[in-house]
Amino acid sequence: MLAKRELKLPVREKAIRRIINMKTILKTIAVSLLLIVVGAGGSLAWAKNKNPATTYPSLVGASEIKGTHVKNLQNQDLGQIDEVLIDPDTGQVRFVILEVGGFLGLGATRVAVPLSAFQITQEGNISKWVLDADKEKLKNAPKVEGKNYQRLYTRSEAEPIFVYWKVTWIEPGSNP
Amino acid sequence: MNTTEQKTGAATLLAASEIKGARVFNFQDQDVGDIDELLFEPDTGEIRFAVVSVGGFLGLGSTRVAVPWMAFQIVNEQGRVKYILDATRERLEKAPRVEGKNYERLYPANAAEPVFVYWDVEWMAKA
Numbered sequence: 001m002l003a004k005r006e007l008k009l010p011v012r013e014k015a016i017r018r019i020i021n022m023k024t025i026l027k028t029i030a031v032s033l034l035l036i037v038v039g040a041g042g043s044l045a046w047a048k049n050k051n052p053a054t055t056y057p058s059l060v061g062a063s064e065i066k067g068t069h070v071k072n073l074q075n076q077d078l079g080q081i082d083e084v085l086i087d088p089d090t091g092q093v094r095f096v097i098l099e100v101g102g103f104l105g106l107g108a109t110r111v112a113v114p115l116s117a118f119q120i121t122q123e124g125n126i127s128k129w130v131l132d133a134d135k136e137k138l139k140n141a142p143k144v145e146g147k148n149y150q151r152l153y154t155r156s157e158a159e160p161i162f163v164y165w166k167v168t169w170i171e172p173g174s175n176p
Numbered sequence: 177m178n179t180t181e182q183k184t185g186a187a188t189l190l191a192a193s194e195i196k197g198a199r200v201f202n203f204q205d206q207d208v209g210d211i212d213e214l215l216f217e218p219d220t221g222e223i224r225f226a227v228v229s230v231g232g233f234l235g236l237g238s239t240r241v242a243v244p245w246m247a248f249q250i251v252n253e254q255g256r257v258k259y260i261l262d263a264t265r266e267r268l269e270k271a272p273r274v275e276g277k278n279y280e281r282l283y284p285a286n287a288a289e290p291v292f293v294y295w296d297v298e299w300m301a302k303a
Contacts, residue, residue, distance in 0.1 A: 058280040059215035059224055062192035084192035086223055087215070088257070091245035093221035094189055100192040125217065150188040 054123050062086075062093075070098055070118070070129045077101075078133055082110060085149055092169070095152055095161070100138055108125070111141040112152055117165040117176060141165075179238075190257065200228055202263045211259065213242060215279050222300075225282060225291065226262070227274050241271040242282055247295040262296075271295075 062084045070078045079100040086093050095112045119130040133141070142161045144152070151157045153172055162169045198211045209230040216223045223245040230239050249260040263271075272291045274282070281287055285299075292299040 007250050056218045058218075058283050060218050061277065061279055062214040062216060062223075063196050064213075064265045064277070066193060084214075084216075085189040086192060086195075086216075088188075091223040093216050093223065115218075115221040147191065149191055153188045 056120050056127060058122065060120075060127055065127065067130075068127065068129055072130050072131060074131050074134075078131060078138065081129065084115075085112070085152060087153070092170070094158070094172075097144055106135060106139055111138060111145045112144045112161055112167055113141070114162050114167045116167040195226075195257075198257065198259055200259045200261050200263075202261055204264075208261065208263050208268060214245075215242075217280065217283075224288065230268055231235040236265060236269055240274045241268060242274045242291050243271070244292050244295050246297045 065081050065084065068081045070081065072078050080122040081096055081099050083097040084093055085095040085097065093115045096115055096118065098111050098113055100106055100109050100111060113131060117131060119132075121128045121130070142164060152161075155172060158172065159169050192214050195214060196210055200208050200210060202208050209228050211226050212229040213227040214223050215225045215227065225242040226245055226248065228241050228243050229234055232238065232240060243261060247261060251258045251260065272294055282291070289299045
């Protein structure tokens, strides 16, 4: 997502250059640089490895990723994938349950994260999972208790999780 | 047969690890095997295939076949999820196989589309 934002900048700058004065250009560049610095600060680590097409040209076996470690943009280990939750009607993976270990002093807990919040890249024959999260973000993230996954089906429970992880809401039981 | 409009009425999310091992029945209520794996496309989150492990069903040797997720009728039977597939012995025998864990092979359209066609599921071309 960060990569996409960065790619858009030159195009936007070109358009602006045609219609406005130098002062605004400088202001725009300053803002752009700020955006890049803020964005790249975190994303540098994974941007280097990032396939420009952002595709992972393979299928992932749901049972194979259980136990896969998830890193954040700072390359810290956040925990591991505990479960994949699917909507049977649409055949869509909705949530990945992340088991957060003792990361930075947080107690063991399980959080539900929409699949689209992850950056999934290919590393050899396995998938690498990256999530933009720090200790604070994980601490306040919506938790999952036990195996009561039915709760996550309802919009009232699921939508706040999508909002929390800043990804586009997908209606349950609808094809995106 | 068009099964893409089937609704489970389950109104719940299913855990992938709990689906693994679920029995699959055919229209004659014969146990044809179990779900061995779910294969999803990481960019879109779409479950493309379930890998069904066909046991000794009606004399077929042990084999694994790829079945598009939408080929299944998933019904909620008193709180238990039941997976139904229009699969006779004949149909399973000729179904596209999966060898080992080389799931990458099922990713390209030229490999995936024939599987959809085989199971009478509309192929959704990648956007």
